[in-house]
Amino acid sequence: MALKELQRVAVIGAGIAGSACAHALAQAGHAVQVFDKARGPGGRLATRRMAWVDSAGEPCTTWLDHGALGMTAHVEPFGAFVDKGLQAGWLAEWRPVLAAGSLPLDGAAEFHVPVPDSPELCRRLLAGVATRWSCVIDNLQWTTSGWQVEAAGQRQGGPFDAVVLALPPAQAAPLLVTHRSDWARHASLAPMQPCWTLMGVAADDAVPAWELARPPAGPLAWVMRNDARPGRARAPGQAHWVAHARAGWSRQHLEQPPEWVLQQLQAALSDTLGRPVAWLHGTVHRWRYALPQARRTAPGESFWWDAAQGLGVCGDFLGGAGVEGAWLSAHSLSTAMLRWLGDAARAA
Ligand SMILES: Cc1cc2nc3c(=O)[nH]c(=O)nc-3n(C[C@H](O)[C@H](O)[C@H](O)COP(=O)(O)OP(=O)(O)OC[C@H]3O[C@@H](n4cnc5c(N)ncnc54)[C@H](O)[C@@H]3O)c2cc1C
Structure with missing residues (x-):
């Protein structure tokens, strides 16, 4: 992917990881579109x-x-996020x-x-972010104009400059296989x-x-x-x-x-x-x-980010079991993406 200012990001999965990542990117001014197969946000915060x-x-x-x-x-910064929620009254x-x-x-x-x-946490994070519910994303295609996100053979908006997968590993693996077969293999093995x-x-x-x-x-x-x-x-x-x-x-x-x-x-x-x-x-x-099954089930970082393709993965299987691990994984991924965007904008 050519270095340029990232503007359009598709986030697939509206659990705590996808919602936190979408929130951070949207707050920084990027056009974020969230997709989830469920009828609303929350995922396992159900x-x-x-x-x-x-x-x-x-x-x-x-x-x-x-x-x-x-x-x-x-750990911080999740502690600060929780304190904010307690003060605001949504926790x-x-x-x-x-x-x-x-x-x-x-x-x-x-x-x-x-x-x-339980879904209120994700609802709060997604306030003002474009969302599409009951939409099972089953294919990602990389084209010269960017990423295409598809459900049942239909293109869903876009094209996008980057895609974030915030899904349980078994559901992320089939979407990754043609773009990062190494990640797909690790995800499919994550118990x-x-x-x-x-x-x-x-x-x-x-x-x-x-x-x-x-x-x-x-x-x-x-x-x-x-x-x-x-x-x-x-x-x-x-x-x-x-x-x-x-x-x-x-x-x-x-x-x-x-x-x-x-x-x-x-x-x-x-x-x-x-x-x-x-x-x-x-x-x-x-x-x-x-x-x-274990605190960290996949090797390496608490998130995956491929800047050359504009492809990221976050969730509890990378960040550590539980809501805190999922949130920290999303926080680290969005921080890396925003840093990359800053570098890209300076290089443009
Ligand atoms: C019964 C139970 C009890 C738990 N108890 C605790 C606890 O006490 N404390 C704690 O910290 N954690 C607990 N957890 C774990 C915690 O809920 C998860 O670690 C955390 O919510 C994971 O968030 P996530 O965003 O990574 O994934 P998820 O919440 O699973 O979000 C993934 C989202 O992706 C969507 N999706 C999947 N495939 C597709 C697709 N192809 N297209 C579009 N959308 C898709 C799903 O609908 C879902 O909304 C519990 C979990 C369960 C199930």
Whole structure:
């Protein structure tokens, strides 16, 4: 790619990594277009709207956070980003009461939780940025006028001077293969842990005093009272549960039908509580790519940037597991891209 002032950037993926990268580039004055296959932003910072009809025939709606429980800040500049969110009110601190006998929380006793729902963090970052939802990008083409981004054989705007892929590695690999086969190979080998997640509403007045449990054994790794989280709706007589299965259990039962998984996880939650649960509504979600298996699963930098092609990659599989790692990867990539742009503008 000839050195020139970069203006048009396509960012594929609107999770925390894509949203943070798009935000930084747009703030610096570049024309950023974000694409995501989902109906809105957030990626694994996810909240599900659940609608059902109660026994009296009344329609009911509940929102449950079925992705990341929250985030913890260990290093700068992510700490400063979290502080800004807390001050602005789109993040809140959650110090959950832990169930007796739970495994200890790793490193931090508090989570930072987006309010009023998990995607709010990405919504805030993408305010003013052009977005296209329900758009599965399945091909990238390099032409003399720039990058073409395609979905189902249709060109999606552009051409673009640069493309950023902010996707789980298995989804980034097929888009990379004709442009950077080495990156595609590393991405396709990066191991990600799956997670089956239970979301349920129970008729329950006798709710426990705790808000979060980490059972030491059994199928469940995390059990959370969603309605105990900051900024979430509470309904009298109802308990809102989200429970994440262990990675090993999820891998072993990855291809089981959802109805079977629902039964198993509801039974496991009853075991955790030590009593039967009167479910009003329940469902499960399968995360094929929930978390990188190791803190850093790909070799080299916490992001990939090929200045000659104007092609970048960021996400948790490069920056380290979790929201913080994904954000740091995006921050490092956007910093490198903006530095390159400054050099390019001076050279022009
Ligand atoms: C159940 C669960 C619990 C977790 N708990 C925690 C926690 O407590 N703390 C923590 O820090 N982290 C937690 N995490 C991990 C955290 O959510 C992720 O590390 C982080 O959100 C990853 O962000 P990302 O932007 O890299 O990827 P993602 O959030 O996965 O974003 C990728 C986006 O790309 C889109 N996409 C994929 N393919 C395409 C395509 N071809 N075209 C267009 N769009 C595409 C997807 O729809 C998605 O929106 C948890 C994750 C899960 C699933």
